[in-house]
Amino acid sequence: MRLAIPREIHPGENRAAVTPETVKKLVRLGADVVIETGAGVGSGFADDLYTAEGASIEADRSALLGSADMVLRLRKPDTDEVAMLKPGCIHVSYLDPFNEHALIRAFAEQKVTAISMEMIPRSTRSQKMDALSSQANLAGYVAVLLAAARLPRIFPMMMTPAGTLKPAKVFIIGAGVAGLQAIATAKRLGAKVTAFDTRPVVAEQVQSLGGKFLEIDLGDTGQTQDGYARELTPEQVEIQRQAQKDVIADSDVVITTAQVFGRKPPVLVTADMVAGMAPGSVIVDMAAETGGNVEGSVPNEVVDVNGVTIIGTGNLANIAARDASTMYASNMFNLVEDTWDKEAKRFVLDMENDILPGCVITHDGAVVHPTIKEMITGAN
Numbered sequence: 001m002r003l004a005i006p007r008e009i010h011p012g013e014n015r016a017a018v019t020p021e022t023v024k025k026l027v028r029l030g031a032d033v034v035i036e037t038g039a040g041v042g043s044g045f046a047d048d049l050y051t052a053e054g055a056s057i058e059a060d061r062s063a064l065l066g067s068a069d070m071v072l073r074l075r076k077p078d079t080d081e082v083a084m085l086k087p088g089c090i091h092v093s094y095l096d097p098f099n100e101h102a103l104i105r106a107f108a109e110q111k112v113t114a115i116s117m118e119m120i121p122r123s124t125r126s127q128k129m130d131a132l133s134s135q136a137n138l139a140g141y142v143a144v145l146l147a148a149a150r151l152p153r154i155f156p157m158m159m160t161p162a163g164t165l166k167p168a169k170v171f172i173i174g175a176g177v178a179g180l181q182a183i184a185t186a187k188r189l190g191a192k193v194t195a196f197d198t199r200p201v202v203a204e205q206v207q208s209l210g211g212k213f214l215e216i217d218l219g220d221t222g223q224t225q226d227g228y229a230r231e232l233t234p235e236q237v238e239i240q241r242q243a244q245k246d247v248i249a250d251s252d253v254v255i256t257t258a259q260v261f262g263r264k265p266p267v268l269v270t271a272d273m274v275a276g277m278a279p280g281s282v283i284v285d286m287a288a289e290t291g292g293n294v295e296g297s298v299p300n301e302v303v304d305v306n307g308v309t310i311i312g313t314g315n316l317a318n319i320a321a322r323d324a325s326t327m328y329a330s331n332m333f334n335l336v337e338d339t340w341d342k343e344a345k346r347f348v349l350d351m352e353n354d355i356l357p358g359c360v361i362t363h364d365g366a367v368v369h370p371t372i373k374e375m376i377t378g379a380n
Helices: 020-029 047-051 061-066 101-109 131-150 177-188 200-208 234-249 271-275 316-338 370-379
Strands: 002-005 032-036 056-058 070-072 090-093 113-116 158-160 163-165 169-173 192-196 253-256 282-285 302-305 308-311 360-363
Touching: 020 032, 020 047, 020 316, 032 047, 032 061, 047 056, 056 061, 070 316, 090 316, 101 113, 101 360, 101 370, 131 177, 131 253, 131 282, 131 308, 131 316, 169 177, 169 234, 177 192, 177 200, 177 253, 192 234, 234 271
Parallel strands: 002 032, 002 070, 032 056, 070 090, 090 113, 169 192, 169 253, 253 282, 282 308
Antiparallel strands: 113 360, 158 163, 302 308
């Protein structure tokens, strides 16, 4: 079975879908691994590192895609690249299926089986395949480093002959994977950390990392069956905003991580809250690319609003591209290996499997994921 790995061509993207280590594992499974020239350069993996582990290199992108039995990549493809794939090919990557309806239709029309890495079910067994979590983990770490670099003071308390410097105050909104890593990183740097999440069940996790959990009574919130925070009502969002206002004003750094899967994230830090922060304060809006949690944030830009720095830099995991590639490649390999037939030396699309039905979007000329099918049918 030929596994093709194209080079990521999204502007600024340095991550790769496979590393030399995962190529070695794929070759051991019996796969014929073909990688586009330069696919790993952004992460520090030269072509010869891949060939040393048994992969071959292909310079012709259309030939690479056209010969593939299975495509492993990170970013979603352009619709014109879907037409290069042969019917029956299996394509695995992020797809944004809730919003990319034209792309999903193109996969179905080409009779390509499309697997969405965002849709990997959250379960104990699927943790090793959960790319959203692996990348969010690194993003939370990077968010704190960006804030620390912009803040005109240090994070830890420091006692010196010239006097005592108080620790910086960091407020983190959202205690999912990214938020928990941000809490841990800020604490390691010596900051005084407060965090809030709409799911009271995570309070113990926040406290175990040394953070203080901000208690806000929002009524019934809970979480989805996959462990994500549920979308709040407008009334609950307003209660949250007002309860956080004083904490934000007293913070040196605010990091927002709140995203609602497949939809625009809520605005949690309003313009008047930004105005209430002291000059020199820093906000990192980790949701800026998808609509933003902070009024005044600009996707992929750093802006100054009356002395407050608002960082809207997107794709934060990409800043740690080598480690991000290592983690994503591991997620990808674990997904492939899970239903790999070692005798036939091929990936088996086992829809009786407890993971694949949740992330297979198209198959055999049709949209087969129930939720996405309903959305696309309703949009017609």
